[in-house]
């Protein structure tokens with residue numbers, strides 16, 4: 001992969017997200033060769049083929065290609081809910097916290113956020129208690145939205161089953177934000193089970209799900225909403241309204257199709273690299289690994305030194321994010337040498353600046 005070579009000749013290790021990947025040469029070739037047409041007329045053969053393929057993988061009747069995961073979740077929620085309905089969602093879930101409040105702003109759908117545990121689970125008792133009775137005082141509780149993986153954590157099957165059965169028993173629809181569902185599938189597939197078969201199993205718990213091709217799968221653009229024919233027809237109307245009706249988008253679909261063929265099983269390598277990174281980080285005094293699951297590692301930095309460490313790393317070509325603790329994400333364009341280089345840079349930071357008291361901690365627990 002030429003992109004990896006370029007990255008390492010300049011000692012660039014970009015661990016900000018699995019969205020930063022460059023399309024591989026083979027993916028670019030597939031894109032260039034794609035037959036295309038105007039998808040608003042339903043004429044794009046590459047797009048139609050992708051939608052059929054992802055619908056088959058997820059075991060749904062239909063699928064709709066989307067420019068982003070945000071738009072895919074938005075169209076999913078708005079296709080399930082009417083104005084004045086509400087959806088139950090994790091307090092730190094992407095659809096609630098990181099999508100600009102779109103369901104409320106654009107759909108007048110009220111979120112009912114609930115506390116999640118360290119693995120991303122809402123208590124079933126909390127979900128049950130949040131479902132409102134049919135009474136004019138309340139918004140109509142219509143939808144349960146889960147996220148898998150959440151902060152890298154794959155939700156266990158018994159939880160997926162328990163939460164969605166509870167929702168169904170109360171007449172709620174269920175939606176999965178599966179931006180990284182391929183990572184979840186690779187991490188939880190039974191021995192001998194293919195990752196794509198496992199995606200189908202996870203999807204089987206839900207009425208609809210959104211998957212991203214632009215994260216771990218390494219495509220440049222694109223997500224898909226999968227669900228019943230009827231739901232997808234409603235979502236198509238909402239996508240058009242949101243400005244997401246694209247024309248010769250088959251070029252993008254070809255990249256996603258290539259990713260489905262070639263970049264799913266290799267996610268196991270990203271997961272192994274994340275474990276390699278976490279193992280090295282554990283040996284560095286001043287850092288505490290908060291979690292390391294699938295391809296995402298969260299680290300707490302002692303004494304409020306997170307921002308200084310981020311700067312230090314950036315000056316050395318190692319990029320990470322610091323929104324909720326330092327976050328490192330492995331992906332297609334990271335290798336073992338890059339991970340070792342990043343670890344070296346962090347060891348140097350703590351070796352060269354041992355004065356931990358230099359920056360006062362913002363709080364007693366000193367995390368960034």
Ligand SMILES: *Cc1c(COP(=O)(O)O)cnc(C)c1O
Pocket residue numbers: 067068069070071073094095147149177179180212214223
């Ligand atoms: C990235 C992400 C999204 C949104 O995807 P975009 O394509 O960036 O809009 C939704 N949910 C989760 C969990 C994500 O990580």
